[in-house]
Amino acid sequence: MNFLSQTIAAKPEPDWAALLALPIAESHDPLVPLGLVNSPLRSYPAYFHQGVPNALSECYVRRCVLFRLYKAARLLPSGIELVVLDGWRPLLVQQYLFDSLFAAMNAHYANDSESELLNRTRRFIAPPSNEPTAPSPHLTGGSVDVALCDVEGLFLDMGTEFDDISPWSYSAAFEAVEKPSAREAEVIENRRLLHSVMIQAGFTNLPSEWWHFDYGNQSWAWSSKSSEAQLGAIELQPLRQRWRRQVAL
Template sequence: MNKPIPLLNDPDWRRVSALPIHENNEALVPASLASSGLHCYPAYYKLGIPNAVPECHMRRGVYQRLLTASRSLPEGLTLLVLDSWRPYSVQQYLYDTLYNAIENHWPDKPAAELEQLTREFVSLPSTDPRAPSPHLTGGSVDVTLVDEHGLMLDMGTQFDEATSWSHTAAFEQLDTPTAHEQKVIANRRLLYQAMTGAGFTNLPSEWWHYDFGNQLWAWYSGQPQACYGPTHPESLESRWRKEIDRRHQ
């Protein structure tokens, strides 16, 4: 688990969005199903983000791989899920909030550059079935590590901190890391190796962001297609409507 984290290029979003999606219709499941081996803390809901949901929903295959990753960790450490499936409205809120913050700091930058800086940490909001926002697929997860007391390990930056130090391999580039920086490097390597060992890929600009099954995963794993498109948790109303529709076919 002490293998260095490779330095990867940022995604070419135009080409990522062009990858075909062959939806496998895998259901979303809540992370809180796990009685052990996985913790869930819906960060955006806890922060009061408008329309954020009080659960971390994810595809079944993602859930199973998270359990595999968590069980591979050294004794006393566990994965903590901070976010997974994300409503479009939350994606739009996060994008607009970061875009506005960057624009206020650099008011003279052209719109294209502001968008590029924003997309470093927040994907473009999209419900396009051919190119959905990664979190809208239920295939993206934001995770970290916690100790036996439920306290988060030091990863060098906070979750969602929009700085270059949040890049997954940022601390790997230091020539003479301090004792504290060496601990950060070790913690990030633990998370990275556990997650990639379970089949996930990482977004290089975010140490917390991992993917399986969606277009980002296909891009970084060299797959010709994705298997997760946009989805949403099933509501009681939608379930009843489906049952009524089947009866009258």
């Protein structure tokens, strides 16, 4: 077995309070668009194509994240490419996603307390926050949602769709299948491949989402046992704002 087919270990949920208490030493690395990126790294802004309000038609990540995405993509076998589905998110998009999932949880688990509903929701969507000391991971530009495709642009079978909220979305879920079918065996190998190249490139993975990886932010710092994060909340600067700042210089 080579490093591209390593078993994905089941891991517990992060200690969110301790995670959000980690200090941030902002690196000021800029956001960069992925629209001009060439094979073997592709971008497909999933929320824009799904019609999510205020979703961007372009995927953005911090520059240091892009370099690591390139590294991960170049580790993939010939014929398989890395697809970025989402990176930096506006606060309004984070709010919409959180509110939508919280409402679904509330409708199904009507007897749960608000704190229980919050815990169920945050396994898949972080509460919206652009607070300097505790931002939502995707608002830092350090979180990416990724998948794999072939050279024709067809997604490989990862076991669930992106943003699925079933137990099968946990990264290690299929590792527990004792006698996998042919299809399940393919899913296991695809997840191992994605997980392996992203970890080799320096990312960490959110255990509840096979597609979610972090670099530089508080989630990454917690999982990698770093004493501090490098990436805090960041915003795309509109042209009008940039011009006003430059005129004032």
